[in-house]
């Protein structure tokens with residue numbers, strides 16, 4: 001990932017207008033205002049952070065799932081306390097964003113009292129970009145692990161057909177006194193599959209090392225790549241990380257696993273996605289002040305490393321996204337006209353005002 005160049009062209013939307021628009025669309029599809037705001041915040045935050053593959057352009061597919069009756073817009077997640085530090089959330093086939101918000105808030109509360117909180121989530125759906133959940137924990141002063149499983153897209157190492165999800169592994173820690181939080185959020189594939197959908201929407205080619213077509217050949221065409229398989233990062237290691245996400249999120253939770261999760265673009269049945277969330281209090285073994293000082297030292301040593309040839313600046317995980325967010329909060333988020341048209345077509349269906357552009 002690189003910081004986007006100052007953006008020109010396209011259609012710009014202020015983040016607050018994107019939030020208002022998505023909230024109205026979701027309310028028109030049966031969500032409560034509060035729940036609609038939670039989903040919208042997760043999606044807009046992805047666009048702000050430069051993760052447009054998981055931003056508001058996901059809305060048409062989510063709404064199609066609602067209209068097809070495979071995602072329940074009115075479902076409220078429920079929570080069962082298993083031990084003082086362990087809870088289980090049932091998403092009841094509602095938006096994954098709501099189950100994840102309920103789960104991470106519970107994990108944070110347990111960690112405040114007991115130092116750690118673990119939440120397993122079942123019967124959920126796609127929750128978008130994992131980093132918004134990590135951010136919810138770092139904003140509350142907590143470290144976190146955020147795992148999910150997802151629909152088949154990736155072969156296991158040595159296999160040739162889709163079995164594991166391109167399931168992101170994410171974690172975070174509050175920053176130091178003078179440094180931003182550590183936020184790692186990465187798919188175990190060379191690139192997230194959402195980036196291929198984004199290239200398809202935007203009529204762009206993709207790098208040939210991202211995916212194979214249905215005949216097992218490298219391709220730069222997003223449509224062909226979507227018929228084939230994503231390639232794991234680091235060979236067997238990426239494949240093993242995808243299996244790890246399924247062990248913790250799928251096998252453990254009671255949700256679908258081993259290739260059984262339904263994808264967000266498949267309108268045939270509920271997603272049955274599982275998630276696994278952990279919150280950890282950072283000042284368990286020392287004062288918060290000392291923890292923050294140590295994060296500052298780590299940050300400075302990382303970004304101050306000797307640079308390899310051709311590298312101008314070294315970034316901390318999550319820092320590029322943070323800088324992108326600062327820029328986009330000021331300048332707006334840039335979309336292509338086709339994306340805006342698709343969103344406005346959704347608005348027209350339910351008599352909601354079109355998205356306001358800058």
Ligand SMILES: NC(=O)c1ccc[n+]([C@@H]2O[C@H](COP(=O)([O-])OP(=O)(O)OC[C@H]3O[C@@H](n4cnc5c(N)ncnc54)[C@H](O)[C@@H]3O)[C@@H](O)[C@H]2O)c1
Nearest residue numbers: 001128129130150166168183184185186187192315317318
């Ligand atoms: N919900 C789902 O099922 C699902 C599935 C797949 C992906 N996703 C989301 O897709 C998104 C994209 O994933 P990705 O793997 O393509 O991300 P990515 O490759 O853009 O970034 C991965 C990580 O590397 C860090 N990074 C990237 N470039 C860097 C640099 N130059 N210097 C220092 N750090 C750098 C980023 O901060 C980030 O933490 C994630 O937000 C993920 O949650 C979600």
